[in-house]
Every structure is written in C-alpha cells, then in structure tokens.
Amino acid sequence: MMDLSKYAKSLNMAQSYVYAFYDLEDETKRPFYIGKGKGVRCIDHIKRPDESPKSTQIKALMARNSLGIDILRHGMEESAAKLVEATCIDLLGVDTLTNKVRGSSSLMGRITLDELHQLLLKEETTIAPEHAGLAFLLNSTYKSGMSDLALYEATRGVWARVPKDDNLKFAYATYGGLVMEVYQIECWIKAGSQQYFTRELTLKPETKRMEFVGRVASQEVRDLYVGKLISKRPGYGSPFVKVGTGN
Known part of the structure; x- marks a missing residue:
C-alpha cells in the first residue's frame, strides 16, 4: 500500500x-x-x-x-x-479521461484556427430568416473532442419554457458564440421520452421540460454557419436565444 x-x-x-x-x-x-x-x-x-x-x-x-x-x-x-x-x-x-468536465476556465479552450479567427475578429454571421431557430448556449457542457452523439444530446435537451413557434426549425449548438453544429428540428416532445446514451438525466414524471427530435442539418446549411460566430441578442440568463427572427 x-x-x-x-x-x-x-x-x-x-x-x-x-x-x-x-x-x-x-x-x-x-x-x-x-x-x-x-x-x-x-x-x-x-x-x-x-x-x-x-x-x-x-x-x-x-x-x-x-x-x-x-x-x-x-x-x-x-x-x-x-x-x-x-x-x-x-x-x-x-x-x-475519467474527468466529467473540461476543467475550470475552459471557456474559449481548444478551438480551431478558423474558429479563433472568427471569434477574435468578431466577424459575425447573421442567421437567414429561412434558417430561423434557437441558439443553445453550451458554454458549460461543450467539451473539446466530444463525440457527435454527445454534442447532439447536449443540444436536444432538456429545456424549460421552449417557445411554441413552428418557424423555429433549426437548433444551433454554440460555444462562446461559435456554432459547433446545426440540427434541423423535426418536433418537440416531453423531456425524457428518448433514451440518452452519453448523459444521465434525473427527471420527475411531472416535468414540463422539453427535448427535440432532430437530425444534422443539410451540408448546405452547415457550410453557412458551422465554425462561425453568429449574431444574436444577449441571453440574459436563458440557455437559448432566438436567431434569424429579426427580434
């Protein structure tokens, strides 16, 4: 010993x-x-x-x-x-690693050279109205090198007070304002209805939180936004904000 x-x-x-x-x-x-x-x-x-x-x-x-x-x-x-x-x-x-999270001071940690360029020069990209959706602020859950599935599961749920707006058809996984992935939202369902493989959830049966069912957006849409710094209003404590809606 x-x-x-x-x-x-x-x-x-x-x-x-x-x-x-x-x-x-x-x-x-x-x-x-x-x-x-x-x-x-x-x-x-x-x-x-x-x-x-x-x-x-x-x-x-x-x-x-x-x-x-x-x-x-x-x-x-x-x-x-x-x-x-x-x-x-x-x-x-x-x-x-067996670490659960990236570690302290991980905001603006490992990013690509292109992402650094976008971030520091503040070359913001505006979301087009036809690609309106919700930008999810994953500053505490995004991890450099996380799998595609882990990023999707961190983005799709679970959220409170989701806007009921059928025009919000896209979900933007963002970290420090940079878009890490774009998903096309098929529908919203009660949180916990789908199985999660990369995260553990503890939800009460009466939860009102929601999660979306979706898929990775088309390559055409991804080329427009992934790795880009997008223009959005402040979240004011909310874990997501509307983008591409003009308000």
Whole structure:
C-alpha cells in the first residue's frame, strides 16, 4: 500500500498545482485523470473514494500497486492552475479521461484556427430568416473532442419554457458564440421520452421540460454557419436565444 502521509508537507508547500493519475505499467504514462488543487488534494481522491469511474480505476490500480501520480506544474496561483488544467484536458480530450468536465476556465479552450479567427475578429454571421431557430448556449457542457452523439444530446435537451413557434426549425449548438453544429428540428416532445446514451438525466414524471427530435442539418446549411460566430441578442440568463427572427 502506498504511504501517503509522507507527501503532505511537500504538497502543502507546492501552492496550487496540476496533477495526473496514470497506470505505472503504461510506458506512455498517459493520464486517465487530470486535476488541480492545493495541499493534499491529489491524495484525497485515494482517501475519500466515490462511485465515479475515476475512483474505480484508482482502486483497481492501488490493489496492484500500479497507481502513478505526477505533478505536471506547481508553484502557481490558482488562476494559472485552472488554465493549465483546462489546457491539459483539452489536449488529451475529455472523452479519453475519467474527468466529467473540461476543467475550470475552459471557456474559449481548444478551438480551431478558423474558429479563433472568427471569434477574435468578431466577424459575425447573421442567421437567414429561412434558417430561423434557437441558439443553445453550451458554454458549460461543450467539451473539446466530444463525440457527435454527445454534442447532439447536449443540444436536444432538456429545456424549460421552449417557445411554441413552428418557424423555429433549426437548433444551433454554440460555444462562446461559435456554432459547433446545426440540427434541423423535426418536433418537440416531453423531456425524457428518448433514451440518452452519453448523459444521465434525473427527471420527475411531472416535468414540463422539453427535448427535440432532430437530425444534422443539410451540408448546405452547415457550410453557412458551422465554425462561425453568429449574431444574436444577449441571453440574459436563458440557455437559448432566438436567431434569424429579426427580434
């Protein structure tokens, strides 16, 4: 069993740090979890396991004395540690890790050069009236490298107070204002009516939330908007806004 107590003093001297868990038998030392913290934060995962895939893997590796813990960067302010953590997760891809989310300060994380160009030069694209729809603001759920299915499931549900407007035929998955994908909405149904494969939902039977049934828009429509910064009004706390409606 790993002697963890001897590391407490040095960890408390490290200020904010970013750490990685990996299998010692893996010659590439590829992490299965990236985290940040202060003090004995990295050890807490071992001392206080939960029901997560991360804890399951830690327990299995501890059982055969094969758990590796590397400190990727230390001696940082917390703000710098957040950026390093998010960058590491973006580089490896959150879908390859047991991390549930991208990490702190992930807004405007890994994006393509074209997307950076659109974002920083503020070259906004206006949604045409024939492509009117809802722009879903996925700033907290979008993950660099997430699968097509995961992005669709993050976009299609589940939403409260959806506008009842048959003219809103498209759904725009956006991150920081950039369009990551466009879907054509076929219909709206009660949330939880469809199975989700990449996310867990806990909904009450009497829920009034909704989800849409849809498909990826035509290539013609995608070419107009995917990777573009679209013109839209502020959300004022709403997770979606109307686009292409002129109001």
